[in-house]
Amino acid sequence: MLLFGQPQGAPGGEAGKSNYSSLLFLLVLIVVFYLFFIRPQVKKTKDQKNFQESLAKGDNVITVGGIHGKILEVHETSVTIDTGGGAKLRVEKSALSMGTTAGQKDKK
Incomplete structure (x- = not known):
């Protein structure tokens, strides 16, 4: 024991x-x-x-919600994107998916 x-x-x-x-x-x-x-x-x-x-005007981006757009204006903490059809959205930079513009810049 x-x-x-x-x-x-x-x-x-x-x-x-x-x-x-x-x-x-x-x-x-x-x-x-x-x-x-x-x-x-x-x-x-x-x-x-x-x-x-590194976000700049003219970059194509996708938000984390899946919305595709092109950057029109870059602000300190947000960006304005054109989603097509005249719709503009202002979203936080943190709401953009990382894999979109990074791959496109490498191709240029």
């Missing part, structure tokens, strides 16, 4: 190895978490900011 207050294993060497392996496992877990979750999110945020700063 195993009791909680009862020491397990031989005193000395084995307990020290266990502590170091636990610490090593924790450090590896932190590094993996950083590489797979934190770093990609920081990169995505940086790319989104660069995209918003």
Whole structure:
């Protein structure tokens, strides 16, 4: 029968190895978490900011809601887009999908 207050294993060497392996496992877990979750999110945020700063008049864009348009005016935090048929919308820069004008600028 195993009791909680009862020491397990031989005193000395084995307990020290266990502590170091636990610490090593924790450090590896932190590094993996950083590489797979934190770093990609920081990169995505940086790319989104660069995209918003590079918007210019005449760029074709798609909003996150799926509305296609052409930029008529660029403001500090928003843009005015022409959706065709004389309709103009003013939307926040953060509401524009990143994959649209970036691909078109590479083709030019």
